[in-house]
Amino acid sequence: MKYALDSGIQKKGDKVDAYEVQKTLEGYHAPITATVVKRLEEAGAELAQHAGYEANMVAVEKGMATFALNTDVGGEVMAAAENGLYGLRPSYGAISRYGMIASASSMDAIGVTAKTPEDIREALMLIAGPDGMDSTVFDDLATGAKSGSMRVRELELDEVRVKTAEVAHMVIRAAETASSYYRYDGIRFGHRAKDAKSLKDLYNKSRAEGLTEDSKKWILFGTYVLLGENIERCLIKAQKVRTMIIEALEKEMVTTEVLSGSDLGVIAALAGLPVVITPEGKQYIGKRKSDLALLQFVADMKEAK
Amino acid sequence: MSDKYEMTIGIECHVQLATKTKLFSGIDNDARDKEPNACVSPGDYAIPGTLPVLNEAAVGLAIRGGLALKGKVNLKSRFDRKHYFYPDLPGGYQRTQFFHPIIGEGEVVLPNGNRVGIHHAHLEEDAGKLTHFGDYSLVDLNRAGTPLIEIVSHPDIHSAEDARLFAEELWRLMTYSGACLGDLYHGNMRFDVNVSVAEKGAKELGIRTEIKNINSFRSIERAAAYEFERHVALIENGEAVKRETRGWNDATGKTTGQRSKETADDYLQFPDSDVPPLNLTKEYVDEIAAKMPKLPQDYRAVFREAGVADKTIETLLDHQVLAERLGQVLEITDMKITIKVANLFVGTLLAEENSGLNYRAASAERLAELAKMNEDGELSSTATKQVLVALYNKNNGEKLTKALAKEMNLLQENNDAALGAIIDEVLADKAAASAIADIKNGEQKAIGFLIGLIMKKSQGKANPGRARELLLKKIG
Numbered sequence: 195m196k197y198a199l200d201s202g203i204q205k206k207g208d209k210v211d212a213y214e215v216q217k218t219l220e221g222y223h224a225p226i227t228a229t230v231v232k233r234l235e236e237a238g239a240e241l242a243q244h245a246g247y248e249a250n251m252v253a254v255e256k257g258m259a260t261f262a263l264n265t266d267v268g269g270e271v272m273a274a275a276e277n278g279l280y281g282l283r284p285s286y287g288a289i290s291r292y293g294m295i296a297s298a299s300s301m302d303a304i305g306v307t308a309k310t311p312e313d314i315r316e317a318l319m320l321i322a323g324p325d326g327m328d329s330t331v332f333d334d335l336a337t338g339a340k341s342g343s344m345r346v347r348e349l350e351l352d353e354v355r356v357k358t359a360e361v362a363h364m365v366i367r368a369a370e371t372a373s374s375y376y377r378y379d380g381i382r383f384g385h386r387a388k389d390a391k392s393l394k395d396l397y398n399k400s401r402a403e404g405l406t407e408d409s410k411k412w413i414l415f416g417t418y419v420l421l422g423e424n425i426e427r428c429l430i431k432a433q434k435v436r437t438m439i440i441e442a443l444e445k446e447m448v449t450t451e452v453l454s455g456s457d458l459g460v461i462a463a464l465a466g467l468p469v470v471i472t473p474e475g476k477q478y479i480g481k482r483k484s485d486l487a488l489l490q491f492v493a494d495m496k497e498a499k
Numbered sequence: 500m501s502d503k504y505e506m507t508i509g510i511e512c513h514v515q516l517a518t519k520t521k522l523f524s525g526i527d528n529d530a531r532d533k534e535p536n537a538c539v540s541p542g543d544y545a546i547p548g549t550l551p552v553l554n555e556a557a558v559g560l561a562i563r564g565g566l567a568l569k570g571k572v573n574l575k576s577r578f579d580r581k582h583y584f585y586p587d588l589p590g591g592y593q594r595t596q597f598f599h600p601i602i603g604e605g606e607v608v609l610p611n612g613n614r615v616g617i618h619h620a621h622l623e624e625d626a627g628k629l630t631h632f633g634d635y636s637l638v639d640l641n642r643a644g645t646p647l648i649e650i651v652s653h654p655d656i657h658s659a660e661d662a663r664l665f666a667e668e669l670w671r672l673m674t675y676s677g678a679c680l681g682d683l684y685h686g687n688m689r690f691d692v693n694v695s696v697a698e699k700g701a702k703e704l705g706i707r708t709e710i711k712n713i714n715s716f717r718s719i720e721r722a723a724a725y726e727f728e729r730h731v732a733l734i735e736n737g738e739a740v741k742r743e744t745r746g747w748n749d750a751t752g753k754t755t756g757q758r759s760k761e762t763a764d765d766y767l768q769f770p771d772s773d774v775p776p777l778n779l780t781k782e783y784v785d786e787i788a789a790k791m792p793k794l795p796q797d798y799r800a801v802f803r804e805a806g807v808a809d810k811t812i813e814t815l816l817d818h819q820v821l822a823e824r825l826g827q828v829l830e831i832t833d834m835k836i837t838i839k840v841a842n843l844f845v846g847t848l849l850a851e852e853n854s855g856l857n858y859r860a861a862s863a864e865r866l867a868e869l870a871k872m873n874e875d876g877e878l879s880s881t882a883t884k885q886v887l888v889a890l891y892n893k894n895n896g897e898k899l900t901k902a903l904a905k906e907m908n909l910l911q912e913n914n915d916a917a918l919g920a921i922i923d924e925v926l927a928d929k930a931a932a933s934a935i936a937d938i939k940n941g942e943q944k945a946i947g948f949l950i951g952l953i954m955k956k957s958q959g960k961a962n963p964g965r966a967r968e969l970l971l972k973k974i975g
Contacts, residue, residue, distance in 0.1 A: 204548050219547070226541050226548060293548040300772035328550045329775055331763050369769060376591020377545040382637070398583050420767040429769060 196242040197317070198262040202295040203228045203304065208244055210295065212390070218378040218385045218404030228293020230263055230304055230321040237320045246446065251277040251307055261308035261317045267298050268363055269459015271305030275475040281307040282314050282407045282489065283459065285482045287332045287465030289318075290325035297412075298370040301363070311470070311493040318485060335483060344491045346478070349446060349455040356457050358435060359406035363460045365419050365432035372416025378404060423459075440465045451478045452491055472496075504734070505699045505705075506727045508662050509654035510615075510719075511691040511845045513647050514673050515625070516560040522646035523551035523594065523774070530641035531685055535826040543644045545589035550773050553578075557646035560776065561601050561622050562787050564648050564678030567794055571604030572784045576622075578672040578774040580733040586638045595623035595649075597768040602648070603778065607672065608796055609664045610813055616653035623647050648678070654693070654704070659727065663720035664688055667817075670716075671795040675819050683714050690714065692723055696730035696740070705730065710747050710754055722747040725754055753858035805834045807841045811906045814845045820858040821848070827863035832871070839870035847884045848891070861890040868900035876962050877901075882940040883919045911962040915969065918961060922970055925952045938974055946970070 201211050204224035211219060226472040231241075242259040243250065245495060247270065250262035255277045265431045266283050274281030282305060289304045296302055304321075324333040380386035380400025387399030405413070419428035443465050446453055458477040462469035470478045470492050480488035518528050524540040527533075542549035546781065562572055577599040580592035600621035607615045627643035629636050650669065656662050662925045670688060674681035681687055695707035708730075710722045726745075733740050745754040795816045802812045815821050821844050829837040842867075845852065869890065873883040886904045889895055895903055904910050912918050925931055929950065937945035944969065 210547070224548075225546055228548065291548075292550055295547045295771075326552065329552045330550075330773065370772070371766070373582060373592060373769070376548065376582055376584070377589065378583060379586075379591060381586050382544060382589060383546075395584070417767065420769060423767055425767075425769065 195237075195239045196441065197234060197260045197314075198253040199231065199243050199244045200247055200250060200264040200294075200304075201245055202264060202265040203230065203361050204293040204295070205231045205241065205244060216406055218401070219383075220385050220404070222384050224293075226293055229290035229325045231293065231449070233321050236299070239320070239452040243257065248447050251279060254279055254307055254309065261306055261313050261415065263321070264305050264405065265294055265297075265305065265319070266303045266305035266463070267301050267367060268463045269469065271307060272459045272469075272471045272477070274307040275471050275473055276309075278473045278474060279307045279309060280311050280314055280492070281305060281471045282485065283462055283469045284318070284320070284322070284485050285332075285335075285468045288328045288335055288468070288483070288485050290321075290328040290331050290434070292325055292327035296368040296374040299374060300370060301367065301466075303463070306353075311489045315486060315489045315493075318489070322485075332483060335486060342344075344451040344487065345449070345453040346454055347446070347450040349453040349479070351455060351461075353456065356460075356495070359439060359461050359464060362432040362435035362439075363464055364415075365428050366415035366464075368412050370415075370416070371412040372420070375409060375413055380404065423447050434466045443467065447481055451481060452488065455479075457493050500968075501731050502799050503698055504659055504696050504727075504731050505701075506659075506694060506696050506723070506730070507654045507704050508656035508659075508695075508723055509693040509707075510652045510656065510662065510665060511693070512650045512666070512669055513691075514650060514669075514679045514685045514691045515626070516557050516564070516646040516648060516678055518554055518556045518560060518646055520554055521555075521644035522554050522557050523621070525552075525554075526644070528645055532642065533641060535637070535639035536641060538641045539643070539723075541712075543589065543640055545591070548941070551578075551771075552772055553777070554646060558601070558718060559787060560646075560678045562784060563676040563791065564650075564673055565602030565605065565620055566788055566791055567672040567676035567678065568602065568605035568620060568650065569745045570605060570617055570620060571603035572779070573599065573601055573603055573778060573783065574784070575599065576601040576674045576779075577776045578622075578770045578771045579933070580913055581768050583764070585626070585629075586636065587629050587640075587643065587926055589627070589643060591641060592771075593624060593626065594771055594774065595768075596621035598770070605651075607665060607668050609668055610799065611661070611662060612662075613656075613661055615655045615661075615665050618651045618653050618951065620648045620650045623649055654695075659720045659723035662692060662723045664715050665721050666716050668795065671819075675792055675794050677792075686714055688714065688853065690719055691718055692725040692726075694723055694730065696727060696734065703855070705734070706742050708740065708742065708754075709744050711744050711757070713747050715749075716864060718747055718749055721749075721752060723753055725752065729754070737887045777833045792819075793826065794824070799824055801826060801829065802837075802841065805829055807838050810970065811841050811845045815841060816847065818844075818849070818858060824858070824863055824866065828867050828870075831863055836867055836870045836874065839873060840866050843870065843883070843887050847887055851892075853888055856888070856891040857893070858891070860893060861866055861887075865890050865900045872900065872904065876913060877911055878904060878909060879911055879959065879963070881959070882907075885909060901930070905964075908960075910956075910960065912957050912960045913962050913965060915965070918966055918969055919973075921953055921956050921961060922966065922973060925949060925956055926973065928952070935974060939960070 206224050206227040208224050210222050210224050247264040253259045271281040271283045291302055306314045306317050322335050325331050334415055385404035385405055390396035390399050428498045458469050458479050463480050468480045468488050521528050524542045527538045528541040529536040579597040580595050581595050582592040600619040602620035605617035625642050625645040625647050627640040673679040690713045692710045693707050695705040697705040713719050730740050743756050744758040746757050747754050828840045872878045934945040934948050953961050
């Protein structure tokens, strides 16, 4: 079995160039191997390519790899449909993040794309499960209803709700990304500015030169939402929205196991719930930890057609 | 002048927890004799993609430390990220419990009865160490990630002496509870002393300065006293006290300004989602509480009641093993014997020439026997000290004290017949003749001379009190 791997997921010795932090990691070779890679290596899977997520999806589409593992912070895996593939953004804590370049730690996940839900399921069986290196991983992926008894209902979201979720996601993502990127300081690894006059100058120049414009925007925004009283107005409010979303979804799923709809990527990321997209662009959210059942549900839908 | 003013002190203390490994990585926590950067995991180095995994042992020790402070153990606590750029902080943020600390309100009672409230104590990781050379600095991350609890007191302290007493008591509480090894030389406990001065009776506190990173008790007292005088002088001169961080220089006996704190730093604290919230069960905490040893205040109360002198008690309390032993002695004997053992500990065992002895070696039974033998006149005070030290020799572990004293040939001669024979010998000596005459003429001094001869002849074993009685009887 072959797989394609996101460049933001490390394999010891390989170059790392997660797109957000590209320059600051110039010349940097991974000193560690991600848990998912280790598990795939142990299972005898072969690394087809270690590249960006678009290239990886193409590799799956062309049959060069059975599945691709890509970093996902807000439903990026939903792009699978554009390539005619299935995609899963797993429950938060289903797959170890160890070795994945962090941005928004509470929403970072490793997404899986493949031609069939069965292939995703097979990948998940290999890579999911408790890891001594990541304490947020849970150990009971098998829970959740069996697909036979799964009911599905359309989740109706008006534009205001979608936008509110997006803003909350953006605020939390910014705060956490700004925090995660503190380590790109040029002191221990990666790009270090020449001719710095002082320690402060070294930090300023190394980061100004090393981080991409996109990263800087996240850092500025993230610092803003954390600074002084802003934390109350921005981050804490965003976290309240997040809690409301989690509670609302729990309520929605009292009488149903699966919710279908559109624009579910961000909502799933905020709530830590698994979400699957089909090649036709249909999106399904399941209960937390019900990833395998959700994949089975999607596979059954495919059969039924 | 100073009488007009009162000082108010609050103390923050960083306590290094005695775990084998770091707070969030499985790397050796003790780097005392190691090369720089020898104890550093990828996570301690903040390699991208690494994640923290909480060391449960640190949680247990934090709870022990918290219980020693009579602190409330919060069943729910959480870790936050505290951000700043400095090369000793590899990830750019310190994992600490800013919003929800593991230990809530507590209290420390000083030996003089003054009470100091504890605001809270939280778990956090230590930073690394920077060494500066001419135009460059080197970073050592061995200490980065070492588990600490930071204990924050209320501003309840009002004298430099109490500041020292509080620090000393904290040291005892942390070492007794096993939370910390208490090696001050290696920075196991580091104190930040916040001092402010205001006129007595004033409603508001003065501007405070923070003296950072003091690691000796005496320096705490000196630094606080110095700050008090400095603040008073400024106030008397109509100058403003600047809100700042200051450093203590032990050699000059002065504090010097380091960093102005006019504007509060913003560390952008927010929850670290990489570490799941810490949820403890009451059973878990109760189990730890049930295994807590006796604390200094417990021993202090008991020893005071037994009549041991306060100064002796405080010296003893710096040695948990000895305090425990004396407690056992008290349980099997009486107050008189206990006081004797306490004095032997402080006067002899803790004397410099006996440093390096294993204080666990002698059991309470042997110590009680020793004090009793001294009490009963079987051992002179000099011999008692010699036998005491011998009890701590590992070769003597199994011996009864009397057998050991006999083996050392130190038992006093209490047998009247034997003692009488020695006295007769001394009196028969020509050297004694004039002394005997003197005594008969009422010159008491001469008695001492003869006792000296008797002691010499008996090789120090004669009981001087009994010898005196017999001597006087013989001379008539």
